Amino acid sequence: MKSLRSTLVLLFDLLCVVAAWLGAFLLRFNFEWPYGYEKTLWLGLVPLLFTQAIACKWAGLYRGMWIFASIPDLRRVLKAVASSAIVLLVMASLAPQHVTVPRSIVLLYPILLLLLMGGGRIAWRMYKEHRLYNPRHGQGKPVVVIGAGTAGAMLVRELERSPDWHVVALVDDDRNKWGLEVSGCRVEGGTDALEQTLTRWEAKHAILASTSATREVLQHITQAVSQAKAQLFTVPGLNELMSGRVAINAMRPVKIEDLLGRATVDIDTGNVAHMLQGKRLLVTGAGGSIGSELCRQLARFDPAVIVLLDASEFALYTIDQWFKVNSPNTAIVALAGDVKDNHRLQVIFDEWQPQVVFHAAAYKHVPLMEEHNAWQAVRTNVLGTWLVGQHALRVKAERFVLISTDKAVNPTNVMGATKRMAEMACEVLQRQGNGTTCFQMVRFGNVLGSTGSVIPKFQEQIAGGGPVTVTHPEITRYFMSIPEAAQLVLQAATMGKGGEIFVLDMGEPIRIVDLAKNMIRLSGHTKGDITIEFTGLRPGEKLYEELLADSENTLPTHHDKLRIAQARPVQNEFELFVCTMAGTHTSTHFEDGGVRDLLKEWVPEYQPTTDTTELTIRL
Incomplete structure (x- = not known):
């Protein structure tokens, strides 16, 4: 079948040579028979046919499919035509006097040949697309494309092929594109006109094809789509597309991560690979949000084995199954165990x-x-860190990386204070080891979608029809995606010399109420559909999180998203305290008040807040 197709295409191209050669003479002589040039006509045709057959094979014209004829195919046609033109020029220069080639023929022949060979392929593509796709035109769901640039044009062409979608209009903030058309679809204005455009065309779907929209623009678009009671989709950036085309199956609803406006993380994969390749790795809390993503990222660097340790059987089972399905060649060992179990x-x-x-x-x-x-x-956050760190020292591990939190800065709650003590424990272990094991700490804020975070909670509340509960109108938090946090942890791990607290660039803090509003819009609801209720700060909760304590300064690193915090020195007595606790923790118990007193003794910046203001306000 393939050889038959190639033979037919070759015959077509040779026929084009005949038509172009005869056509050039007819044009030269005003469509009258070129009397006196019959010998030139017939003798010149033979070398041109021979040349064209070889040139078409050399240019790869029989590799392309005509139904997808495009610029690369035109380049191949140009190669073949140029070969024929050169041969004709040589013929005209070396031909004897009785076989004269008019100079105008040297120009007319390649032009006609290019039109016939290229036009034939384009005509076939138009015919096939008309048969395949035109009967479906206008039958799919009406959709408005946001962005009339390269990605938008590619997306419109792809959507034209789908029976499920019908592009009715485009919008773009570039005023020079207003009123113009992309594949027959008009650019009707900027994003300010998006709501009106969706309403006028009764479109319930919009697709964002712009790869450079800022967070503010995205929020504006989300609000406009929500007001029109439509749903917003997006496509990957052009650099993420494997085939060079915007695939329809790559479209997805816009997620809350998209509205953060955070740039893609670039890490030094060479140094990370040097640190991890062929090494035995241990991840505690391997089934948690950060732990499981760390495991997935670690698998990219071909370690000898990844030991997965978690106290939760279900979490351990989940990450174990992920590896079996998605990375079966990675050597893993799933171990159930508690970090407090020495x-x-x-x-x-x-x-x-x-x-x-x-x-x-x-x-x-x-x-x-x-x-x-x-x-x-x-016991878990402080003692668990101490025990794992001591065993890392005992076996002379190369590196120990503690996942810390912004809540360790000027903590107002038990969790934050215990994480600050975990950092202190690592600093003591660093001193104990004298450089045998490099202890590092990485401090960052909330990650989107982590277990127990506001994102899953808001999603559940929205699915239930509301209300969405926010503790306070002014409460803010830092956010980053889980993959971004995991990648920066790996980057920080390659940079530490021992004892550093790395602080991730969390960007700008986000008001939780704005997060709730955006999630309501993304779900296709308006503010009137689902209310927001303020319930008051919970015990230990701060309005604002910090990444650095008052007594700390930071030093820059060679990575623009990582800085090193200079924390206050840890008292020598802290080592004795932790060692004592390690020996008595199973037989000792403190009530909440006693724990707070203990934390205040060792973490002077800890200022517990137990009183909260009860309020219930609906928006």
């Missing part, structure tokens, strides 16, 4: 001798740890 840790470290340890296991939910669970937070 004997279990000893067995694990003795057997697997990890070279790099990522310690993500922690209790992190502020209100839960504030009441009735404070001592458990101390």
Whole structure:
């Protein structure tokens, strides 16, 4: 079938040579028979046919499919035509006097040949597309494309091929494009006209094809789409597309991460690979939000083995299954265990001798740890870190990376104070090891979609029809995506010399109420559909999170999203305290008040807030 197709295409191209050669003479002689040039006509045709057959093969004209004829195919046609033109020029220069080639023929022939060969392919594509797609035109769901640039034009062409969609209009903030058309679809104005455009065309879907929209523009577009009771989709950036075309199956609804406006993270993969490739890795809390993403990122760097440690059976099972499906060639060991269980840790470290340890296991939910669970937070976050770190020292691990939090800065809650003590424990371990193991801490804010965070909570409340509950109208938080946080943790791990607290660039803080409003809009609802209710700050909750304590300064690094915090020195007595707690933690218990007193003793910047203002306000 393939050889038959190639033969037919070759015959077509040779026929084009005949038609172009005869046509050039007819044009030269005003469509009259060129009397006196019959010998030139017939003798010149033979070398041109021979040349064209070879040139078409050399140019690769028989590799392209005519139904997808495009610029690359035109370039191949130009190569073949140029070859024929050169041969004709040589013929005209070397021909004897009795075989004269008119000079105008040298110009007319390649022009006609290009028109016939290129036009034939384009005509075939138009015919096939008309047969395949034109009967569906106008039958799909009406959709407005946002962005009339390269991505928008590619998207419109792809949507024309789909029976499910019908592009009715485009909008673009470039005023020079207003009134123009893209594949027959008119650019009707800027994003300010988006709501009116959706309403006028009764379109319930809009697709964002711009790859450079800022957070403010995205929020404006989201609001306009919401007001029109439509749904907003987006497509990947052009650099993410494998085929060079905007695939319809790559479209997805706009997510809250898109509205953060955070740039793509660039990490030094060479240094990260050098740190991880062929190494034995241990991740505690491997089934959690950050821990599981760390595991997925680590798999990219071909480690010898990744030991997954988690106290939650279900979380451990979930990440274990992910590896079996998505990365079956990565050597993993899924181990159930608690970081407070010294004997279990000893067995694990003795057997697997990890070279790099990522310690993500922690209790992190502020209100839960504030009441009735404070001592458990101390045992897991402080003692657990100390025990894992000591075993890392014992087996001479190369690196130990603690996942910390912005809540460790000027903490007002038990969770934040215990994470600050975990940082202090790592600093003591760094001193103990004298450089044997490099202990590092990475401090960042909230990650979108993590277990127990506001995003899943808001999604559940919106799905239930509301109200969406926010603690305070002015409460703000720093946010980044889970993959971004995991990648920056890996980058920081390559940069530490020992004892540093790395602070991630979290961007600008975001008001939680704005986050709630954006999520309501993205779900296709308006402010009138789902209300927002303010319930008051919870125990230990701050209005504003900080990434640096008052007594700390930062130093820049060679990565623009990472800085090093200079924390206050840790008292020598802290080592004795933690060692004592490690020996007595199973037989000791503190009530919440006693835990707060203990934390205030060792973390002077800790200022507990237990009183909250009860308020219930509806928007």
